[in-house]
Amino acid sequence: MTGDTLIRFGVAVPERLLREFDRHIESQGIPNRSEALRQLIRDSLAEKCWVQGKGLVYGSITISYNHHTREACSILTDIQHRFSDVIVCTTHVHADQDNCLEVIVVKGEADFVRSLIQELSGVKAVNNLSPVVASVL
Known part of the structure; x- marks a missing residue:
């Protein structure tokens, strides 16, 4: 979102999962992990909106x-x-x-x-x- 303050936070994941995630974001042309996580969060919230029929x-x-x-x-x-x-x-x-x-x-x-x-x-x-x-x- 434009104008929002970015907040940094740490995430612990198994090494194998992170390697697979990195391969995935590279294959999709996503520039970095932060953008990939932002997209996943937006997708998840959009799905919630659709499933609940609200928004x-x-x-x-x-x-x-x-x-x-x-x-x-x-x-x-x-x-x-x-x-x-x-x-x-x-x-x-x-x-x-x-x-x-x-x-x-x-x-x-x-x-x-x-x-x-x-x-x-x-x-x-x-x-x-x-x-x-x-x-x-």
């Missing part, structure tokens, strides 16, 4: 669906209008003659985003749904 989250929901399925487009549009308070924007791609892909960018309370995902998952035409959710900490 502001950002993310995307990618869906693929068969647009020939009866009223598929209408049902998906109705759902998206009901959740317009959490949908930032959508991108629609015609994947082939039968299938479409949409990426829905979201920002809102975790429980509302979860409700949107559940409603979209229940649409018969949806072949695949992949959410990616994060919080800004």
Whole structure:
């Protein structure tokens, strides 16, 4: 977080675990252990926010669906209008003659985003749904 005071603290871990951690952060291009730990802490707190359904989250929901399925487009549009308070924007791609892909960018309370995902998952035409959710900490 910009402007926050950095606090140093010590962590004791087994040598083998630290070696594995160092290999991991190097393979990921993470510059140092401090940044790696900060990322792990942010990821953990974001996951807690998502699991508990509390707090502001950002993310995307990618869906693929068969647009020939009866009223598929209408049902998906109705759902998206009901959740317009959490949908930032959508991108629609015609994947082939039968299938479409949409990426829905979201920002809102975790429980509302979860409700949107559940409603979209229940649409018969949806072949695949992949959410990616994060919080800004």
